[in-house]
Amino acid sequence: MDYKEYFARYQGLIPDYEAFLEYLKSPMPQYFRINTLKAPSESPVYQKVLEEIQKQNLKIEPVKEVPHFYRVLNPNEVLIGNIREYSLGFLHSMTLTSSLPVIALDPGPGEVILDLCAAPGGKTGLMAMITEDKAIIVANDKRLDRLTGLVANIKRLGITCCITTRYRGEQFPIGLQFDRVLVDAPCTGEGRYRVGLEGEILYQKGTGKANLTAVQKGILVRAFDLVKPGGIIVYSTCTINPKENEEVVDYLLRKRQAKILDWGCPLPFNPGITEWEGRPYHPDLRLTKRFYTHQVHAVGFFVAKIQRLV
Numbered sequence: 001m002d003y004k005e006y007f008a009r010y011q012g013l014i015p016d017y018e019a020f021l022e023y024l025k026s027p028m029p030q031y032f033r034i035n036t037l038k039a040p041s042e043s044p045v046y047q048k049v050l051e052e053i054q055k056q057n058l059k060i061e062p063v064k065e066v067p068h069f070y071r072v073l074n075p076n077e078v079l080i081g082n083i084r085e086y087s088l089g090f091l092h093s094m095t096l097t098s099s100l101p102v103i104a105l106d107p108g109p110g111e112v113i114l115d116l117c118a119a120p121g122g123k124t125g126l127m128a129m130i131t132e133d134k135a136i137i138v139a140n141d142k143r144l145d146r147l148t149g150l151v152a153n154i155k156r157l158g159i160t161c162c163i164t165t166r167y168r169g170e171q172f173p174i175g176l177q178f179d180r181v182l183v184d185a186p187c188t189g190e191g192r193y194r195v196g197l198e199g200e201i202l203y204q205k206g207t208g209k210a211n212l213t214a215v216q217k218g219i220l221v222r223a224f225d226l227v228k229p230g231g232i233i234v235y236s237t238c239t240i241n242p243k244e245n246e247e248v249v250d251y252l253l254r255k256r257q258a259k260i261l262d263w264g265c266p267l268p269f270n271p272g273i274t275e276w277e278g279r280p281y282h283p284d285l286r287l288t289k290r291f292y293t294h295q296v297h298a299v300g301f302f303v304a305k306i307q308r309l310v
């Protein structure tokens with residue numbers, strides 16, 4: 001299907017829709033973060049890392065809104081994964097918006113945190129960095145092949161506060177009560193889509209996701225059951241589809257006693273919607289946040305911060 005046909009259903013939803021369509025034709029901007037577990041901020045090591053990577057011809061620009069994130073200005077000339085400092089764990093490549101679910105979760109040292117869909121560990125690594133490797137992070141994923149990459153990243157980044165598990169999120173064992181749970185759910189990934197020269201959609205996933213909304217709802221309800229009363233859950237996806245976003249959070253609000261919280265967001269966002277295709281959602285869904293690629297210059301995202309009430 002042609003991209004204009006595909007995205008037409010979101011025309012009334014996405015602000016500056018024509019600019020959005022146009023933006024899809026450009027390559028996705030690339031970002032990385034400096035890993036302050038290995039290069040503490042304001043240390044000589046941090047400065048040395050910045051100097052060394054630029055000597056290897058990487059042209060970079062700091063992102064003023066999100067600490068320690070840098071945009072790569074010449075991604076066609078240098079691959080971050082080939083930079084020496086990457087192998088040494090001083091850098092981690094991740095899209096800018098991938099930081100937002102972690103910023104919303106706001107993890108702290110000493111807390112017990114569950115990352116239910118964690119591989120390959122971009123957000124796990126950022127949580128470990130923000131908590132200075134002093135939380136207990138359980139990083140779970142359903143897929144063993146992806147867990148292998150997660151473990152490699154944890155090791156490379158010098159993280160010691162993390163253990164890994166392999167469960168379906170919907171069936172993660174009830175027992176431990178977590179302070180915070182992140183559900184960075186499997187999704188259609190529409191926020192990553194780009195457009196090729198003939199109008200074809202690039203980076204579109206296959207069709208093996210028929211029950212995706214059901215899976216997302218199952219994982220989010222289990223996340224609620226795993227967090228302690230008063231604890232925080234963040235639900236995020238990199239897709240635009242309200243059926244994978246607001247509808248999933250709305251489902252939780254109908255099934256459990258939960259409340260959507262606002263949070264201080266460093267990037268431009270649009271409020272979540274309270275109706276889609278004739279179906280009304282809870283009015284508090286407006287407190288969830290939508291991020292579109294042409295506004296944030298990164299992968300499109302959806303983030304909901306939720307509190308378990310009882």
Ligand SMILES: C[S@@+](CC[C@H](N)C(=O)[O-])C[C@H]1O[C@@H](n2cnc3c(N)ncnc32)[C@H](O)[C@@H]1O
Binds near residue numbers: 169170
């Ligand atoms: C969006 S990706 C997670 C990205 C990761 N949070 C990061 O920042 O690097 C979603 C992950 O969910 C995993 N997944 C899919 N179905 C799952 C399920 N039922 N339970 C737990 N994980 C699942 C996939 O293997 C995939 O790694």
